Amino acid sequence: MRTHLGIVGVSPEGAALFYRMLARRASKSRTPELQPKISVHNEPLVEYLAALRHDDWHTIGRLLRRSAELLAACGAQCVMTPDNAVQHGVQLAEVGSAVPWLTMPALVGEAVARDSRKRVGIIGTKLVCFSSTYQTQLGLRGIRVSPPTEAQANTLDEIIFGELIFGSPRPESVAKVHDILRSMADAGCEAVILASSELPLVLEDVPSPLPVYDSVDVLAQTALG
Numbered sequence: 001m002r003t004h005l006g007i008v009g010v011s012p013e014g015a016a017l018f019y020r021m022l023a024r025r026a027s028k029s030r031t032p033e034l035q036p037k038i039s040v041h042n043e044p045l046v047e048y049l050a051a052l053r054h055d056d057w058h059t060i061g062r063l064l065r066r067s068a069e070l071l072a073a074c075g076a077q078c079v080m081t082p083d084n085a086v087q088h089g090v091q092l093a094e095v096g097s098a099v100p101w102l103t104m105p106a107l108v109g110e111a112v113a114r115d116s117r118k119r120v121g122i123i124g125t126k127l128v129c130f131s132s133t134y135q136t137q138l139g140l141r142g143i144r145v146s147p148p149t150e151a152q153a154n155t156l157d158e159i160i161f162g163e164l165i166f167g168s169p170r171p172e173s174v175a176k177v178h179d180i181l182r183s184m185a186d187a188g189c190e191a192v193i194l195a196s197s198e199l200p201l202v203l204e205d206v207p208s209p210l211p212v213y214d215s216v217d218v219l220a221q222t223a224l225g
Contacts, residue, residue: 002036005223006076006099008067009042010083013167014197014216018082021220029224036224039074041067045165052085052127061092072098080104080223082197082216084128104215107222108193109137111213117191119144121184121210123177124195125160126153134193146189152180156196164198177202178209185210 005022009015019040026035043063051059064086068079080102081090087105094101112120120138122129122145129147138145148156159173177199184192191211194200200214 001034002077002223003034004037004039004075004077006068006071006074006079007038007040008064008071008079008081009040010048010081010086011045011165011197012042013165014082015040015042016167017197017200018216018220021217022223025220025224037075039071039076041070043067048083048086057089057092060086060089064089064093065097068093068097068099068101078102078223080219082219084133084195084197084215085125087128087133088131102219102222104219105134105137107218108134108213108215109141109143111218112138112143112191112193113141115191117143119146119189120213121146121148121181121187121189121192122195123148123156123180123184123192123199126157128195129153129156134195145193146184146187148180148184152183156180159202160196160198164196164201167198167201169201174202174206178206182209 007015007018019038022038043066047063048060071079076099078100087103090101090103120143122134135145155176163169163173181192189210191213194212194214197216
């Protein structure tokens with residue numbers, strides 16, 4: 001059982017949501033004396049965004065590694081980031097890491113496969129939806145991943161980068177996300193992967209029309225397992 005968990009923050013809002021999720025899950029699954037220590041470190045979000053715009057994965061890897069090293073130095077037994085957009089950078093950051101990394105794509109792939117799904121939708125940033133971040137892990141398990149359309153992906157990017165990373169989704173944006181989910185259900189998707197740490201904000205008051213694999217929740221469950 002892990003007693004000290006390290007969160008590598010990228011989006012402050014995403015890291016805060018993940019911290020809260022870990023704490024809530026731990027309070028339900030562990031007795032008071034077994035509650036874990038949780039340490040968080042993040043480099044400025046603007047540095048990650050600049051690197052993402054230039055497709056500079058080596059800089060992203062260095063930023064992630066810097067946080068991981070500080071978390072390891074304060075006693076974290078494992079580290080993880082709830083930010084989907086930088087998962088390719090984790091592959092660079094974990095090389096020679098003093099502590100193991102937990103990664104969302106592999107964990108989500110295992111969860112979807114356990115439920116014998118054959119086709120799932122995915123929503124998140126364009127970078128994640130149209131890349132191999134989840135498609136490789138799911139494809140190796142014989143599961144088809146259906147991304148949003150180009151227009152839907154543009155809408156999701158506007159909502160995520162314009163509202164969700166600041167923790168303030170507008171009601172009309174929540175409605176747009178639910179429209180996208182309904183279109184995926186109509187197209188034959190059996191479930192949907194939430195591939196953005198802030199997307200749970202749009203499901204707080206209105207349930208999804210599809211079963212949800214929240215990548216951040218899957219990560220939290222594994223970290224506490």
